[in-house]
Amino acid sequence: MNEQLERLIELQEVDLLLDRIRSEIDQIPQEIDRLKREFEESQALLNESKKKMAELQVGRKSKELELKTKEEELKKHQSELFAIKTNEAYTALLKEIEEGKQLKNDIENTVLAVLEQEDALLTEEKIKKEELAKKKEEVTKQQKELEDRLQRLKQNLQEVQSEQKQKIANIKSEIFKRYQRIREKKDGVAVVPLTNGFCGGCSIALPPQLINDVLKGEDLVACRNCLRILYLKEGK
Ligand SMILES: [Zn+2]
Structure with missing residues (x-):
C-alpha cells in the first residue's frame, strides 16, 4: 500500500478519536446544567408548598380572629337578654343570637377544614423535603463524577493531540x-x-x-x- 495512504488511515483513526473526545467534552457542561435544573425544579416545588402553607395560615388566623369577635358578641347578647323589657325585643335578640351561633359554627367548620388542609400539606412538604435532600445528594455525586470525567477526557485529549501532531508530521503537506x-x-x-x-x-x-x-x-x-x-x- 502507498505509504502516505497508510499514514492517512492511521491519522484518521486518531482524528476520529479526537472528534469523539471533543464531543464528549462539549456535552458535559450541558449534562451538569440539566442536573442543576432538575434540582431547582424540585426546590421550586417545595417552595410552592411552603407558600401555599403560609397562605393557608394567614387565612386561618383571620378566621380565628373573626371567631373570637363572634364569640364575644354572642356573650354580650346573652347578657343583654336579661335586661330586655319587651317581648318583641326579646324575640328579636334571641333570633340574632341564633343566627350568631350558626355563623360561629360555620366559621369553626371553616377553621377545621383549613387545619386539615394544613396537616395534609405538612405531610406532603415533609416528603418533598426528603426527596429534595436525596436529590441534592444524587446531583452532587453525579456532578462530581461528570467533573472527574471531564478532567480525564481533557487529559486524554492532550495525549491524543500530541499523537496527532506526530502523525501529521509524517504526511506530505499537500496530501x-x-x-x-x-x-x-x-x-x-x-x-x-x-x-x-x-x-x-x-x-x-x-x-x-x-x-x-x-x-x-x-x-x-x-x-x-x-x-x-x-x-x-x-x-x-
Ligand atoms: Zn464515494
Whole structure:
C-alpha cells in the first residue's frame, strides 16, 4: 500500500478519536446544567408548598380572629337578654343570637377544614423535603463524577493531540491539506475502504479501472462521487 495512504488511515483513526473526545467534552457542561435544573425544579416545588402553607395560615388566623369577635358578641347578647323589657325585643335578640351561633359554627367548620388542609400539606412538604435532600445528594455525586470525567477526557485529549501532531508530521503537506479538505466536507471521514467494489463512504459502485488503481496501490485514488480517498482493506 502507498505509504502516505497508510499514514492517512492511521491519522484518521486518531482524528476520529479526537472528534469523539471533543464531543464528549462539549456535552458535559450541558449534562451538569440539566442536573442543576432538575434540582431547582424540585426546590421550586417545595417552595410552592411552603407558600401555599403560609397562605393557608394567614387565612386561618383571620378566621380565628373573626371567631373570637363572634364569640364575644354572642356573650354580650346573652347578657343583654336579661335586661330586655319587651317581648318583641326579646324575640328579636334571641333570633340574632341564633343566627350568631350558626355563623360561629360555620366559621369553626371553616377553621377545621383549613387545619386539615394544613396537616395534609405538612405531610406532603415533609416528603418533598426528603426527596429534595436525596436529590441534592444524587446531583452532587453525579456532578462530581461528570467533573472527574471531564478532567480525564481533557487529559486524554492532550495525549491524543500530541499523537496527532506526530502523525501529521509524517504526511506530505499537500496530501494532508487534501485530507483535511475532504474531512471538513464529509463528516470527518476522508479515507474509506473499498468494499466488494463499492465505495465505503458513499456506497456507490466503483468502475473497474478505478478499482484496479486502488489494487495497484501506487497513487492516491479518490471515489469520483464523494471524493474520498480509497484504500484496500487488509486481506481483500
Ligand atoms: Zn464515494
